[in-house]
Amino acid sequence: MHRTLALLLVALLATVALAAPTAKQATTNTLKKRSFTIPRIRKTGYIRKPSEAMGRAYRKFGWSMTTPDGSPWVAVSKTPTTINLHANTSAPSNTTSSDQSIATNDRHLSDLRSWLYATFSWGYETPAASSAVAAPSTQATYAAASSAAHSSAVASSAAVSYAAYSSAATSFTVTTSAAAAATATPAPADAAPAPDYAAPAPSADGNDETGEVLATPADNGAEYLSPVTIGGQKLDLNFDTGSSDLWVFSTALTSAQIGEHSAYDPSKSSSYQQLDGSTFSLSYGDGSGAAGVVGFDTVDIGGATVTRQAIELATSVSSAFVSDADSDGLVGLAFSTLNSVSPRPQKTFFDNIMSELAQPVFTAALDLDGSGTYEFGTIDSSKFTGDLQFTPVNASSGFWQVDSNRYSIGGKDCDRTNASPAIIDTGTSLLLLDPEVVQAYYADIPSASYDSTVGGYTYDCSESLPEFAVAVGDYMANIPGSGITFAPVSTKTCFGGVQSNSGSDLQIFGDVLLKHHFVVFNGQSEVIGMAAKAE
Incomplete structure (x- = not known):
């Protein structure tokens, strides 16, 4: 009798153990790219909200x-x-x-x-220009300087007119994934000079750089995020060909604002330099936006590196950005004339590195399955x-x-x-x-x-x-x-x-x-x- 009860008890415990739910784990696999392997994490179960997508787009353009x-x-x-x-x-x-x-x-x-x-x-209305408060150049006073950034306005900058496109003067090299060729078209002789931006430090690798990163869909494809290393710190950023600011969540934000985001900490970067007197402010028609201070640091995107890239450190962000827990900021890839840094607009990552690339291009191959990529300096025919x-x-x-x-x-x-x-x-x-x-x-x-x-x-x-x-x-x-x-x-x-x-x-x-x-x-x-x- 006792033996029978013992056997029944063991069977019952085994059944409960087998039926118990196991802890959820992120679905991971790897994507083999050329000679290296990149880990990939997929998110599931998120239902995109149409009103969020409409609101985000209309905020961006002030419509x-x-x-x-x-x-x-x-x-x-x-x-x-x-x-x-x-x-x-x-x-x-x-x-x-x-x-x-x-x-x-x-x-x-x-x-x-x-x-x-x-x-x-x-x-959308561009704020009237106001004097930017000079920020101390040391890392120790970075947080103290951040409060002055909130009152900065977007500096207006005249758009640059470039020479008309001529198909006869344009050539491209389409490469396979095995190698990259370097045939860049010389700029037209009558092209207008570039704006007076702060010059980046040249790359040590010459003009044959390339870079490649995954474009991973977040929120079930509502946006695509890519890993970017800034001053040795990895952030997941949204590559945006509709804007020209590289801005990130920073440790000057409150813990509530940072939330689940990864925040850039300038005190942990030996290469960070504050850009004295410069601030950025991005504001949209519904009151959302971000503002902060500006500095330089080394930015690496999949092997393509700028050693003195202007980065905009958010010290204030609206709830719309806080609630987007997947993205730690943006990499603007439009033309530099749209950059919002005041009093002197800064070059985008692409404008800074373009002359160092094997070809003056970047490419986008987005895909919902997580295999999409952004590449710099090469065109992959595959x-x-x-x-x-x-x-x-x-x-x-x-x-x-x-x-x-x-x-x-x-x-x-x-x-x-x-x-x-x-x-x-x-x-x-x-x-x-x-x-x-x-x-x-x-x-x-x-x-x-x-x-x-x-x-x-x-x-x-x-x-x-x-x-x-x-x-x-x-x-x-x-x-x-x-x-x-x-x-x-x-x-x-x-x-x-x-x-x-x-x-x-x-x-x-x-x-x-x-x-x-x-x-x-x-x-x-x-x-x-x-x-x-x-x-």
């Missing part, structure tokens, strides 16, 4: 959101406004959504934006199919700005004569287009409508979506129908990655488009190259 009829976007707290694209009239009708409980958080955020719009008109097609860039805007005068829906082309110029922006999640293009696309989707609770177009997740393509110069950059959806709003409703720019004067070609293509940014010839990404 005011509007509904399809042109009126300011005002969130509806109970019954979302929808625009029926398939009826004879475009007048909004109020409907009750079955997804209200799931969209509650989005509506709270929408209400906040509505209040900001009503109170502040949600418009990452795209077909031929690269190059398009001249209007660098005077400060952006990688191109013409886009055509789009295609389900294989049907439509030419445009009044299209807004477009910028290639790896720092924006969505594809933001002129309103008439967006309305034309969703008119082909029976269940599509404009939903005021998320500020964009939604549709039944069961829909079979048409392919979409948009011109980058003469190159038609396509998105398969399966790649249009950005995120689910609920179990039945999905939010499209193609959304309106609310009639602004720029179209933004973000990651929803770019992750399907291999993109070359040539800073010397000022051209963009694109081809279909290899699968």
